[in-house]
Amino acid sequence: MNDATEHPAPHGRPDPDAWEAACAEDLAAERARRREQYGQGAPGSAGDELRKLIDAVADKVAGLRLPPAAAAAQGAVQQLVDAAKAVVEPVVERNPEVFDHLASAGSELLAAYRAAVRGQEQRWTRRAADDGGDGGGDAGGDGGDAPGGPERIDLD
Structure with a gap:
C-alpha cells in the first residue's frame, strides 16, 4: 500500500x-x-447490484397474482418499491464508489465477526474437552458461568 x-x-x-x-x-x-x-x-459494482435488486423486487411485486382484496396492498407495496427506486437511483448515480466501499466494509465486518465466532467456538470446544468431553460444562466447581447461561465473548 x-x-x-x-x-x-x-x-x-x-x-x-x-x-x-x-x-x-x-x-x-x-x-x-x-x-x-x-x-x-x-458482478458489477455494488450500485449496479442494488439497482438489479430493486428491479427484481419491482418485477416480482408486479407479477404477483393476488385476489382482489389484496390488490390494494399490492399497489401500496408497488408504490413503496417505486419510491425506494426513485430515492436510490440518484444517490447511486452521484456516488457509485460509496456503495463499493460500503460493500467492502460489510465484507470486512463479516470477516471480523466470523473470526470472533470461530475463536469463541474453539474456546468452547477446548472447555468441553477439558470438562470430560460431554460438552455440558461444570455446574458449579470452577466459578464460571452456569451452563447455558450468558457468556462474554471477547472480541479483542
Missing part, C-alpha cells in the same frame, strides 16, 4: 490526500484482480 512517505508532497509536507489516493489505488487494483480472476462475467 502506498503512503505519504512513498509519494511525498512538495516542500516536505505530508500529502493530506495520501490516504484517499492509496485507498483508490488499492480499490482499482482489487477490481483489476477480480476482473482477471473472474472475467467479464463478474
